Amino acid sequence: xxxxxxxxxxxxxxxxxxxxxxxxxxxxxxxxxxxxxxxxxxxxxxxxxxxxxxxxxxxxxxxxxxxxxxxxxxxxxxxxxxxxxxxxxxxxxxxxxxxxxxxxxxxxxxxxxxxxxxxxxxxxxxxxxxxxxxxxxxxxxxxxxxxxxxxxxxxxxxxxxxxxxxxxxxxxxxxxxxxxxxxxxxxxxxxxxxxxxxxxxxxxxxxxxxxxxxxxxxxxxxxxxxxxxxxxxxxxxxxxxxxxxxxxxxxxxxxxxxxxxxxxxxxxxxxxxxxxxxxxxxxxxxxxxxxxxxxxxxxxxxxxxxxxxxxxxxxxxxxxxxxxxxxxxxxxxxxxxxxxxxxxxxxxxxxxxxxxxxxxxxxxxxxxxxxxxxxxxxxxxxxxxxxxxxxxxxxxxxxxxxxxxxxxxxxxxxxxxxxxxxxxxxxxxxxxxxxxxxxxxxxx
Numbered sequence: 168x169x170x171x172x173x174x175x176x177x178x179x180x181x182x183x184x185x186x187x188x189x190x191x192x193x194x195x196x197x198x199x200x201x202x203x204x205x206x207x208x209x210x211x212x213x214x215x216x217x218x219x220x221x222x223x224x225x226x227x228x229x230x231x232x233x234x235x236x237x238x239x240x241x242x243x244x245x246x247x248x249x250x251x252x253x254x255x256x257x258x259x260x261x262x263x264x265x266x267x268x269x270x271x272x273x274x275x276x277x278x279x280x281x282x283x284x285x286x287x288x289x290x291x292x293x294x295x296x297x298x299x300x301x302x303x304x305x306x307x308x309x310x311x312x313x314x315x316x317x318x319x320x321x322x323x324x325x326x327x328x329x330x331x332x333x334x335x336x337x338x339x340x341x342x343x344x345x346x347x348x349x350x351x352x353x354x355x356x357x358x359x360x361x362x363x364x365x366x367x368x369x370x371x372x373x374x375x376x377x378x379x380x381x382x383x384x385x386x387x388x389x390x391x392x393x394x395x396x397x398x399x400x401x402x403x404x405x406x407x408x409x410x411x412x413x414x415x416x417x418x419x420x421x422x423x424x425x426x427x428x429x430x431x432x433x434x435x436x437x438x439x440x441x442x443x444x445x446x447x448x449x450x451x452x453x454x455x456x457x458x459x460x461x462x463x464x465x466x467x468x469x470x471x472x473x474x475x476x477x478x479x480x481x482x483x484x485x486x487x488x489x490x491x492x493x494x495x496x497x498x499x500x501x502x503x504x505x506x507x508x509x510x511x512x513x514x515x516x517x518x519x520x521x522x523x524x525x526x527x528x529x530x531x532x533x534x535x536x537x538x539x540x541x542x543x544x545x546x547x548x549x550x551x552x553x554x555x556x557x558x559x560x561x562x563x564x565x566x567x568x569x570x571x572x573x574x575x576x577x578x579x580x581x582x583x584x585x586x587x588x589x590x591x592x593x594x595x596x597x598x599x600x601x602x603x604x605x606x607x608x609x610x611x
Contacts, residue, residue, distance in 0.1 A: 209264040219291040226334045248340040260330040267322040279312040286331045301328040341397035346425040348390035353424040380471035385463045398452035412438040472529040474580040475564035479526040484556035494600040514603045530587025537584035545577040550594045
């Protein structure tokens with residue numbers, strides 16, 4: 168037993184040392200580290216502790232408060248939503264405001280611009296208020312003087328003051344339309360002489376009168392642009408609104424139904440050449456002049472111009488009819504077969520490319536809304552007809568490509584129309600049967 172005594176003593180000493188480190192030394196070091204961290208910052212606050220901010224600058228007094236759901240609002244001089252990004256920048260700047268060095272021996276605060284500070288920030292929190300005031304820049308350009316509410320003066324980062332030199336327009340939220348694009352079920356676009364209606368239906372978005380599919384990407388783009396609309400200037404008072412000489416008639420009026428809530432905005436020109444958005448009797452905003460030009464707002468921009476609304480990966484069978492003859496290919500595993508014979512890789516790749524091209528084929532314009540609206544010679548002798556089938560031989564689409572008209576060709580995929588004009592070289596992408604000679608010979 169004696170021969171283990173030294174080992175046991177060492178183990179006991181190690182355990183005691185470990186216990187000392189855990190219970191005494193580590194907390195002491197953490198406390199020192201936390202104290203150094205506090206001393207390196209002007210304000211010993213965390214962002215989540217701050218419930219309100221008050222800014223006093225030469226530009227005026229602003230008050231912002233954290234509300235339900237952690238949403239910030241401006242509460243003075245008016246009550247409006249705050250810009251979350253701007254609030255986050257202020258909170259981060261305030262709570263990480265670094266001490267370059269303490270400044271001692273200042274008897275006259277006016278000498279460093281702190282008697283009447285250019286910027287004063289008050290942070291409210293559960294324990295009360297914490298204030299800092301920003302004065303002049305240091306003569307050497309090394310920083311800016313800042314006064315804490317315990318009357319201590321420090322030198323902090325030169326750019327810190329500008330974070331808080333903000334106006335009401337700077338701190339308020341610029342987006343002024345509140346809705347969830349995914350909840351929108353109806354859109355009505357009214358312009359002089361026309362009204363366009365869109366509805367979200369089971370297959371997707373559709374245009375009314377006459378009914379025709381709408382391009383889901385274009386509708387999504389329109390809703391996203393509306394949701395992201397940003398005001399360049401605000402007109403909060405009757406006098407401010409009256410000073411803007413709006414055109415009496417709106418250029419475009421857009422009404423949405425988002426769930427059971429209507430959302431509307433009207434865009435007006437004005438005598439000053441600007442573009443303005445109205446969302447109610449007392450809500451007027453200036454927006455970018457080129458805004459309307461960037462939005463899909465008419466039927467030609469919003470309708471779905473695809474001929475075959477299919478996914479290329481769903482196509483299991485393709486039947487091709489050409490003036491020189493026809494053929495039918497069927498997908499087996501990862502290759503294509505003609506009459507039970509697998510195509511060689513190059514020919515199989517050509518069929519894959521053709522199906523992708525047909526699935527993506529779009530009209531450049533609408534020749535007519537029905538087949539009767541084009542000359543009989545446009546489609547009576549097709550340059551190509553392609554039938555795309557899916558699982559269980561289900562017909563997915565039939566695309567007919569007709570006669571040339573200039574650099575375009577007539578084409579349609581529905582027996583009732585519409586008839587589109589597509590690029591004339593689309594037929595050149597269709598291989599004929601003779602060009603698929605690389606058929607692998609079947610095994611014995």
